[in-house]
Amino acid sequence: MASLKELKGRINSVKSTQKITKAKQMVAAAKLRRAQANAEAARPYAARLAEVMGSIASKVVVSENSPKLLAGTGKDQVHLLVVANSDKGLCGAFNSNIVKAAILAAKDLQAQGKTVLFYLVGRKGRAVIRRNYPNAILASFDTTDVREPGFAEAEKIAAELVSLYEAGKFDVAHLFYAKFKSALAQDPTQLQIIPVPAPKAVAADTGAVVEYEPEEEAILAELLPRYLRTQLFGALLENQASEQGASMTAMDNATRNAGELINKLTIQYNRSRQAAITTELIEIIAGAEAL
Amino acid sequence: MALHFELVTPARLVRSEDVHMVVVPGAEGEFGVLEGHAPFMSTVRDGAIKVYRTENGQPEEIQVQGGFAEVGANGLTVLAEHVEG
Numbered sequence: 001m002a003s004l005k006e007l008k009g010r011i012n013s014v015k016s017t018q019k020i021t022k023a024k025q026m027v028a029a030a031k032l033r034r035a036q037a038n039a040e041a042a043r044p045y046a047a048r049l050a051e052v053m054g055s056i057a058s059k060v061v062v063s064e065n066s067p068k069l070l071a072g073t074g075k076d077q078v079h080l081l082v083v084a085n086s087d088k089g090l091c092g093a094f095n096s097n098i099v100k101a102a103i104l105a106a107k108d109l110q111a112q113g114k115t116v117l118f119y120l121v122g123r124k125g126r127a128v129i130r131r132n133y134p135n136a137i138l139a140s141f142d143t144t145d146v147r148e149p150g151f152a153e154a155e156k157i158a159a160e161l162v163s164l165y166e167a168g169k170f171d172v173a174h175l176f177y178a179k180f181k182s183a184l185a186q187d188p189t190q191l192q193i194i195p196v197p198a199p200k201a202v203a204a205d206t207g208a209v210v211e212y213e214p215e216e217e218a219i220l221a222e223l224l225p226r227y228l229r230t231q232l233f234g235a236l237l238e239n240q241a242s243e244q245g246a247s248m249t250a251m252d253n254a255t256r257n258a259g260e261l262i263n264k265l266t267i268q269y270n271r272s273r274q275a276a277i278t279t280e281l282i283e284i285i286a287g288a289e290a291l
Numbered sequence: 292m293a294l295h296f297e298l299v300t301p302a303r304l305v306r307s308e309d310v311h312m313v314v315v316p317g318a319e320g321e322f323g324v325l326e327g328h329a330p331f332m333s334t335v336r337d338g339a340i341k342v343y344r345t346e347n348g349q350p351e352e353i354q355v356q357g358g359f360a361e362v363g364a365n366g367l368t369v370l371a372e373h374v375e376g
Binding site for chain 2: 042044048052150154214223
């Protein structure tokens with residue numbers, strides 16, 4: 001049986017833990033609202049761009065002369081897994097879910113005899129992947145010194161990926177991030193980003209002939225990197241919303257668990273206090289009777 | 292007699308309004324878009340978009356970078372990566 005003092009110490013320590021988890025929960029709730037608003041604000045651009053890409057891609061025939069970003073390198077050997085994680089913990093299984101999905105895909109690709117490389121965004125998850133695949137990390141992107149990754153970061157990541165791609169370091173790139181469904185559910189998602197999968201053409205043939213300036217191929221060549229940037233940006237935003245959502249849920253659970261633990265410890269504390277008083281009383285009475 | 296003009300960046304919808312005319316610095320030369328323009332797509336070089344709210348009014352200039360313009364049945368849409376102001 002723990003002494004009264006020990007119990008009191010434990011109750012206090014659980015109480016301060018609860019304070020932290022509660023604060024983090026409230027911060028996450030506030031940030032989630034912002035992240036969701038950001039994700040929503042980015043939607044019109046992505047939707048328009050996908051529409052334009054779809055209508056142009058349906059007019060261009062993929063051939064050897066097509067931009068490499070669309071046509072691919074002609075090989076399918078080296079796969080790059082771009083894993084987007086967060087920099088901070090205290091968000092439940094958010095990061096490990098993404099990493100798990102990536103490692104699963106890596107095993108699958110390796111079983112097919114492909115080479116797997118990693119490109120890591122964010123600080124979390126780096127350790128796990130480094131342990132599992134010590135020599136497979138091609139590069140990583142540090143987001144620790146920006147408060148929230150925005151379009152500038154997406155641009156840098158895209159530029160680095162394109163230059164690695166053009167240097168022939170990999171043939172296919174997949175992006176792993178958590179798609180935000182609700183504060184309770186975030187789906188780890190895999191998305192092929194390079195070569196750019198042609199978006200499905202919207203069958204909105206208005207009959208009008210669209211004029212292009214410059215011609216389709218040139219527009220396409222310029223749009224492809226932009227499309228890649230937009231996709232990365234979208235993934236970063238989704239990831240942020242997911243992180244805050246996961247954090248909110250995890251911290252809510254932690255606060256509740258801490259509350260339960262405090263109740264249990266308090267009961268135990270009161271019981272042993274009462275037992276101590278009873279023992280003392282018995283001793284006094286016995287002493288008085290002996291006189 | 293108005294042209295619907297939308298300016299969109301990855302971060303937000305900057306403009307969505309009805310104007311008289313917009314002059315866009317296209318990759319192969321400036322072009323003005325009025326209402327009822329034929330369907331048209333062009334890349335935009337870095338520069339200023341001039342928005343004329345009324346026929347004889349002073350144009351409002353918006354600096355854009357990395358842009359793309361599309362004219363369709365529902366007006367002019369400019370997608371730009373960076374917008375100043």
